[in-house]
Amino acid sequence: MTRTLTAFFLLLLISGYYMACTDLKSEPKSAPKTDKDSTWVMDDSLANFLSDFERDFEEGLNQKRIPGAAVVIVKDGRVVFEKGFGVKEIGKIEEVNEHTVFRLGSVSKGFASVLAGVFVDEGIISWDEPVYRYLSEFQLNDPVQSDRVHVKHLLSHTTGLPRHAYTNLVEDGLSLDRIIPRLEQVPLIAREGVQIAYQNAAYSVIEKVLEVQADTAFNALLHEKLFKPLTMDHASASFDSIRNAANKASPHVYHSRSRGRVPVPISRKYYNAVSSGGINASASDMGKWLLLLTGNYQDVISKETLYRIYEPLATINNRRFSRYWDGVNRSHYGMGWRMLDNHGQKVVYHGGYVNGYRSEIAFAPDEGLGICILINSNSSYPLTVIPDLFEHFRTGTDGGPEAVDRGPM
Numbered sequence: 001m002t003r004t005l006t007a008f009f010l011l012l013l014i015s016g017y018y019m020a021c022t023d024l025k026s027e028p029k030s031a032p033k034t035d036k037d038s039t040w041v042m043d044d045s046l047a048n049f050l051s052d053f054e055r056d057f058e059e060g061l062n063q064k065r066i067p068g069a070a071v072v073i074v075k076d077g078r079v080v081f082e083k084g085f086g087v088k089e090i091g092k093i094e095e096v097n098e099h100t101v102f103r104l105g106s107v108s109k110g111f112a113s114v115l116a117g118v119f120v121d122e123g124i125i126s127w128d129e130p131v132y133r134y135l136s137e138f139q140l141n142d143p144v145q146s147d148r149v150h151v152k153h154l155l156s157h158t159t160g161l162p163r164h165a166y167t168n169l170v171e172d173g174l175s176l177d178r179i180i181p182r183l184e185q186v187p188l189i190a191r192e193g194v195q196i197a198y199q200n201a202a203y204s205v206i207e208k209v210l211e212v213q214a215d216t217a218f219n220a221l222l223h224e225k226l227f228k229p230l231t232m233d234h235a236s237a238s239f240d241s242i243r244n245a246a247n248k249a250s251p252h253v254y255h256s257r258s259r260g261r262v263p264v265p266i267s268r269k270y271y272n273a274v275s276s277g278g279i280n281a282s283a284s285d286m287g288k289w290l291l292l293l294t295g296n297y298q299d300v301i302s303k304e305t306l307y308r309i310y311e312p313l314a315t316i317n318n319r320r321f322s323r324y325w326d327g328v329n330r331s332h333y334g335m336g337w338r339m340l341d342n343h344g345q346k347v348v349y350h351g352g353y354v355n356g357y358r359s360e361i362a363f364a365p366d367e368g369l370g371i372c373i374l375i376n377s378n379s380s381y382p383l384t385v386i387p388d389l390f391e392h393f394r395t396g397t398d399g400g401p402e403a404v405d406r407g408p409m
Contacts, residue, residue, distance in 0.1 A: 042080065049392060050081050058085055060381055067261060068096040068249050069375040070283035073389070076368045077296050079287040088376070089250035089263050098284045101234050101248040102374040103266070105277045105352025107359045108237075111222065112206050112275030113155045113336025114292070117305040118225050124213050127152040127308065127335070134209045139184040149192045154205055155335035156313040157196050160188040166201035170273045176204055196314035196333050203336075204273040218274060229300050230292060232285040239271045242280040249376040251356025261377050267355045277354045283374060286361065290370035293348070293363055309335045310348050310365060321351075324383045326391075342387075345394045349386070353378055362386050369393055 042050075050073070061069055068086035072079060084096035119125045128150050131138045140146040145160055153159045165186050169179050179201050189197065207218040214221055219237045227235045234245070242248055243266055252261040270277035281289070295303045312332035322328040322340050325347075331340040339348045349362035360382040363370030371389055373382040 040078070046075070046080065053081070053389070054083065057385060060385065061085055061375075064379050064381045065261065066375050066377050066379055066381060067252055068100070069373060070096055070098060070100055070102065070249075071374075072098070072283040072287035072290065072372050074287055074290040074294065074363075074368070074370045075393075077291065077294070079291070082283055082287055084283065088248065090252060090261060091263075096249055096376075097247070099234055099247055099282045101236075101242055101245045101280050101282050102359065102376060103242065103251070103277075103352075103354050103357040104279045104281055104359045104374075105270075105354035105357060107350050107352040107361050107372075108270075108275060108277050108279040109203060109336040110293075110350055110361070111226065111279055111289075111336075112203070113309050113334075114301060114306070115221060115225055116151065116155065116206055116210060116335075117301050117309055119210060119213065120308075121302050121305050125151060125209065131205065131209065135180075135205065135212055137180050137208070138205055139181075141184060141186055141188050145188060145192055151206070151209065152313060152335060153192045154203060154209075156193075156333055157199050157203065158190075158193050158314050159199070159202055160190045160192050160195070161186055161197060161199060161202050162189045163197040163199075165197075165199060167199075170200050170204070170276065171269050173268065173272055175272055176201075176208055180205060180208065193313070196316060200270075200273060200276040204275045207273070207275050222274070222279075226292075226300070227285075230285075230288040230297060232281065232288055234280075234282040235285045236280045237271070237274045237278055239266070239268045242266055245280070247282075248280075249357070249374075252377040253356045254378070264356050270354055277352065281374075283372065286372040286374070290361070290363055290372060294365050294368045294370055296368075306365065310337060310339060310346075311335075312339060325387045342390055342394065345390060347390055351383070358382065360386060362390070364390060364393075367393065 067090045068088055070084045073081035082098045084098055084100055086096055088094045088096055088100060120127060125134060130147055131149050131151060131154060132146055149159050166179055166182060183202060210221055211218050222237050250263040251266060253264050255262040291297060292300060295306060311334050314333045316331045316333060319329060321338055322331045325340060325342055328340050328342060331338050337348050337350055345364055346366055347362055347364055352359045356377060358375045358378050361372040371386055
């Protein structure tokens with residue numbers, strides 16, 4: 001009888017230990033929080049700021065005659081603001097909400113570098129390995145330099161190629177398989193790692209690098225490694241996906257004859273080079289993306305790898321991107337991301353414009369603060385809003401977003 005009881009209790013202990021281990025394995029390393037957490041109550045200071053932000057942001061949209069927008073803000077590991085504004089299309093009554101899909105344009109570049117980072121975490125590729133070892137088709141005009149160009153050079157626009165080499169071929173719809181072999185014909189302007197020269201075609205080489213290693217299409221990798229684990233349910237990377245989406249914003253361009261913005265068709269441009277400008281997403285998707293970027297999905301990508309992605313690799317000496325930030329005279333580029341020092345506050349950001357859609361995303365990884373603004377027309381208005389958000393939390397002031405357009409980007 002004693003042996004039977006001993007065996008019974010031993011079985012219970014083993015069973016309990018096994019169940020506890022199973023629970024630990026199934027739980028994410030860092031589960032993000034949301035504003036729906038029943039135990040969390042927003043403090044008055046944040047609530048008042050977000051109320052002012054919403055009011056001022058909507059006023060700015062109306063002043064700029066921007067048809068529709070969607071905004072998401074994250075702070076301290078949770079989504080604290082998520083809202084749509086205006087209409088999906090001028091002349092129609094359907095309103096934008098947090099699930100309305102927009103095109104991201106060059107904000108897509110950050111998805112490619114993070115996906116590459118997932119492969120780095122898995123030990124499949126290295127930032128410091130020559131590209132040709134993963135993709136033999138990648139060759140530059142100088143064979144010696146071809147051997148020295150690493151993955152990090154692709155993603156930081158520092159391969160030595162001139163600015164926008166073969167972007168015209170991307171916009172003409174050629175496949176990457178046809179564009180990449182032509183890079184060998186382009187005269188180089190600098191040694192690798194020395195000079196930043198913004199790229200679309202060369203940047204998109206990362207798609208083929210990852211495809212070859214995984215024997216899987218790049219779009220499928222985006223879904224498997226990023227969209228699915230983050231439950232980015234409205235995100236996609238194809239023309240057909242946005243064309244067939246029931247809840248999507250229509251793009252608008254300025255028409256001089258009508259003296260206003262008019263809707264235009266969604267184009268196929270950049271869906272042949274998704275990593276440069278072919279991702280579609282909603283504000284609700286981008287909230288989850290911001291949570292990942294600020295280190296809250298370490299089961300997907302480690303913080304160490306994220307911080308390597310945000311490491312400055314090239315200096316941008318002109319003020320094209322920093323002029324909206326008071327007292328900031330230069331910015332940098334890491335891998336798929338721009339960054340600047342806002343008086344001691346590290347801000348990582350990127351913008352995108354494609355086909356009548358404008359997107360802006362910015363976050364302070366050390367502070368868990370981030371914002372993404374999506375609009376269905378071209379305007380620099382989001383760029384005037386974002387710096388004020390970061391300044392508010394940097395200084396603790398009560399400033400709200402401005403509705404002043406400081407000029408075209």
